[in-house]
Amino acid sequence: MPVPSATSIASRVRLNQGPEIPWLGLGVFQTEPGAVTRNSVAYALEAGYRSVDTAAMYGNEADVGDAIRASKIPRDEVFVTTKLWHTDHGYDSALRAGRVSAQRLGLGAIDLYLIHWPRANSPQDRLDSWRAMTELQREGLCRAIGVSNYTVRHLEELRTHSDVVPAVDQVEFHPFVFNPELLDYCNAHGIRLEAWSPLTRARHMDHPTIAAVAAAHHRTPAQVLIRWGLEHGIIEIPKSTHRERIRENAQVFDFTLSETEVASLDALRGGPRVGLWNPADIP
């Protein structure tokens, strides 16, 4: 359960397709394009983050790329994830969308390219998207490919149609949507789980269970939520636009939670979800 390799902000974990991804990254969903995104990424890089999670749908890929280039940090030290939006499902559309995203980022190869949602016109459509992504990977346009918001059912569909195992499944994952079945499946198949909305979009910061664990460690609720994910071996990508919070969210490698504390947070399982859509409802 504990993740011995997640000992500093520089710690990475190797994905099944080869590249190593940092355990902690900055999310930029709903981060305003332009200066706000560029500043957020700059604050994160300054605080030691070396991973940024964006998406075509967020409208800020170009700003993420600008901020990374402006930092002068060598390109191979920063890990960038972007995603294929569901209006781009299908073989030709996915090929085109991947190329456009890479161009907007302007950083060379995308480190990790994800299918954002399994929402497509048909299961065949998303399988065609996956085929396009394997092609983009073969061409060197992305170093690793994966999925997002896939349930075990969607992952099984993929497994029966492709030899390429997704490197990552990025899903809503925090104590209120703790999903050990998906975690076990991913662990068994070498797929690394990555948590979106690890802070529950700050909706439960004053929950008594979280507050009690935070008080016991003299930490903040945000740090406890991120550490809880790390204890489960999950990659965390909290979002903030504030320099102080971006720093705070990175101070999670110098303490651990006990098994009892982890279990007390696991027990919050049962909702509510942050996301609008429940992936289990997607055929």
Ligand SMILES: NC(=O)c1ccc[n+]([C@@H]2O[C@H](COP(=O)([O-])OP(=O)(O)OC[C@H]3O[C@@H](n4cnc5c(N)ncnc54)[C@H](OP(=O)(O)O)[C@@H]3O)[C@@H](O)[C@H]2O)c1
């Ligand atoms: N694949 C997907 O479908 C999907 C869906 C959603 C999100 N994501 C990814 O996951 C990332 C994280 O998820 P998220 O943005 O939905 O939510 P989140 O990281 O759980 O929470 C972000 C919210 O928490 C606030 N916050 C951040 N640090 C805080 C702290 N230390 N104390 C108190 N409040 C704090 C932020 O406000 P300020 O910004 O004002 O600080 C923001 O309102 C996204 O940015 C995106 O990259 C992916």
